[in-house]
Amino acid sequence: MQSLPQILEGVPVTLLLTFFSISVGFCIGLLLALGRVYGKKAISYGCIVYLEIFRGTPLLVQLFIIYYGLPAVGIIFSPIIAALIGLSLNSAAYQAEYLRGSIQAIPSSQMIAGRTLGMTRLQSIRTVILPQALRISIPAWSNELIYLLKYTSIVVYIQVRDLTFQAKDIASHSSRYLETFLVVALIYLLFTFVFSEIVDRVEKHVRIPGIGLTQTVAKRNA
Amino acid sequence: MHMLEVKEIHKSYGSCEVLKGISFTVDKDETKVIIGTSGTGKSTLLKCINQIDPPDKGEVWLDGEELTNLSTDMNRIRQKIGFVFQDFNLFNHLTALQNVSIGLEKVKKIEKEKAKARAFDELKNVGLEKQAGQYPAQLSGGQKQRVGIARALAMDPVIILFDEPTSALDPELIGDVLDVMKSLAGKVAMLIVTHEMGFARNVADEIIFMEGGNIIESGSPEKMFNNANKERTREFLGRISCLYGKE
Ligand SMILES: Nc1ncnc2c1ncn2[C@@H]1O[C@H](COP(=O)(O)OP(=O)(O)OP(=O)(O)O)[C@@H](O)[C@H]1O
Ligand SMILES: [Mg+2]
Numbered sequence: 001m002q003s004l005p006q007i008l009e010g011v012p013v014t015l016l017l018t019f020f021s022i023s024v025g026f027c028i029g030l031l032l033a034l035g036r037v038y039g040k041k042a043i044s045y046g047c048i049v050y051l052e053i054f055r056g057t058p059l060l061v062q063l064f065i066i067y068y069g070l071p072a073v074g075i076i077f078s079p080i081i082a083a084l085i086g087l088s089l090n091s092a093a094y095q096a097e098y099l100r101g102s103i104q105a106i107p108s109s110q111m112i113a114g115r116t117l118g119m120t121r122l123q124s125i126r127t128v129i130l131p132q133a134l135r136i137s138i139p140a141w142s143n144e145l146i147y148l149l150k151y152t153s154i155v156v157y158i159q160v161r162d163l164t165f166q167a168k169d170i171a172s173h174s175s176r177y178l179e180t181f182l183v184v185a186l187i188y189l190l191f192t193f194v195f196s197e198i199v200d201r202v203e204k205h206v207r208i209p210g211i212g213l214t215q216t217v218a219k220r221n222a
Numbered sequence: 223m224h225m226l227e228v229k230e231i232h233k234s235y236g237s238c239e240v241l242k243g244i245s246f247t248v249d250k251d252e253t254k255v256i257i258g259t260s261g262t263g264k265s266t267l268l269k270c271i272n273q274i275d276p277p278d279k280g281e282v283w284l285d286g287e288e289l290t291n292l293s294t295d296m297n298r299i300r301q302k303i304g305f306v307f308q309d310f311n312l313f314n315h316l317t318a319l320q321n322v323s324i325g326l327e328k329v330k331k332i333e334k335e336k337a338k339a340r341a342f343d344e345l346k347n348v349g350l351e352k353q354a355g356q357y358p359a360q361l362s363g364g365q366k367q368r369v370g371i372a373r374a375l376a377m378d379p380v381i382i383l384f385d386e387p388t389s390a391l392d393p394e395l396i397g398d399v400l401d402v403m404k405s406l407a408g409k410v411a412m413l414i415v416t417h418e419m420g421f422a423r424n425v426a427d428e429i430i431f432m433e434g435g436n437i438i439e440s441g442s443p444e445k446m447f448n449n450a451n452k453e454r455t456r457e458f459l460g461r462i463s464c465l466y467g468k469e
Contacts (some may be wrong), residue, residue: 066404112274113311117325118301127328131315134331212360 003170007183010163013080015191017152017162020084022145025091032096037103046095054093060154060208069156075171083155091148098144102137103129135206142199146192155187163187223286226381231270232281233263240266241277242435248381255422258432259460264415265308268383270298271302271413286379290456293346301329304374304382304410309390310366318345318356318369322376329376340355344372345445348402364395371402381406381411388418419463423447431455 019037036045040149054062067082114124153164167184171177224247233241233367238261248254256264269275273296277395282289289299289368312321323341326332328459332340358366361372367387374382387403388396400421406412407425416422422429430440439446439455447463450456 024399096362109307109309109311109356110313113305113313114308116300116303116305117373118297118299118329119325120297125330127311127324132313135315209357210360211357 010166020088024088028092029095034097098140255426304379
């Protein structure tokens with residue numbers, strides 16, 4: 001197990017890919033979702049085109065286009081930058097769909113209640129719709145985070161030195177495939193466990209009292 | 223000059239004309255009650271007044287400003303028009319106190335502490351100071367509706383529109399809400415759609431009877447209940463008084 005340090009070198013790369021892509025993907029995804037639900041026809045249509053393209057093609061092909069394809073038109077990225085761009089844009093499309101579902105699950109009467117107080121549409125979206133929609137979308141978002149963590153391993157195909165890349169490197173030199181990949185699997189498992197545990201806590205923390213947790217709340221009010 | 227003036231309002235959904243030329247006025251601090259059968263266009267009328275669903279034709283004037291004029295900034299005007307919904311429409315993610323203070327903070331841009339203090343006063347006035355920290359899902363229907371009224375009142379409206387404020391409530395909870403509304407009579411103009419005939423009779427300055435998108439008749443409670451001109455009015459009031467009780 002003297003190769004453990006080399007494996008661990010891949011950890012920060014994998015975590016960077018995951019956190020960067022989930023965050024940037026969230027920001028872009030939120031804009032896409034809002035554009036689809038509230039945007040004028042052209043904007044809404046533009047968002048749909050984006051979603052269809054990124055959800056309708058394999059992530060690996062998207063990465064290949066960005067890393068191997070774009071240099072043909074003079075755009076050259078290092079492997080890690082290409083990976084960050086590809087994963088972010090791809091995750092944005094999936095997150096947009098979760099967010100759209102959550103936004104549409106909030107009754108339109110909530111928006112009307114905001115407007116009758118004199119809020120603009122944007123104010124109502126910000127202060128009334130999104131705080132509720134984002135809470136609903138946490139479980140789906142948690143899934144996306146876990147998927148994304150695992151899908152980052154696909155970047156070995158564009159030479160990014162992430163966790164899986166290091167493992168492959170060690171295994172092919174030492175021929176200890178089983179141990180090496182079991183250790184790597186364990187590391188991924190550890191992270192997925194920790195992530196879903198954290199998101200779970202956050203979800204409980206921001207849960208709206210009286211909804212879903214009726215018994216606890218009833219006890220507290222008794 | 224009238225506080226609110228509605229002139230010849232028409233509104234259609236598709237080929238179905240829901241409002242067929244509605245005109246009436248509400249003066250400062252006056253209480254008017256609108257009654258009428260289901261599907262007559264009462265809710266539509268209220269939504270035409272605050273331009274949430276603007277009318278196709280006709281004019282709405284409030285305080286000397288024409289709301290149906292497209293250049294009127296409705297976000298500013300709506301602060302002056304309270305709205306109380308049949309199913310409350312409280313903001314589910316906010317406490318009772320935050321529900322009342324959010325309009326003050328976000329729309330009137332009052333600083334947080336002052337807004338909270340004002341919101342707390344409004345909750346106290348409707349008897350809910352103990353529930354200030356509770357969320358809508360933790361409140362009874364009657365309590366929710368009183369938060370809804372406090373939310374409207376906090377904005378210092380010149381008129382409040384009520385769309386069947388007690389229709390979604392259990393009978394034993396209706397009284398508390400009606401009491402709050404009674405206490406407002408004469409202090410702010412109110413336009414109230416309701417089936418509560420006892421309330422209409424005791425509190426309204428005028429009752430408007432709507433049917434099929436038209437105003438059939440309007441007048442003082444005394445006239446409407448005892449001396450209505452139209453046969454249709456007498457018939458409706460007779461039937462509804464049986465259903466909902468005289469007091
Ligand atoms: N957004 C809409 N789209 C299409 N039709 C509508 C819409 N809103 C209302 N209507 C129709 O307009 C008519 C009047 O509806 P409205 O809700 O104003 O009646 P109402 O007098 O408030 O009835 P109720 O006592 O049941 O609340 C109904 O026939 C209804 O189906
Ligand atoms: Mg109605």
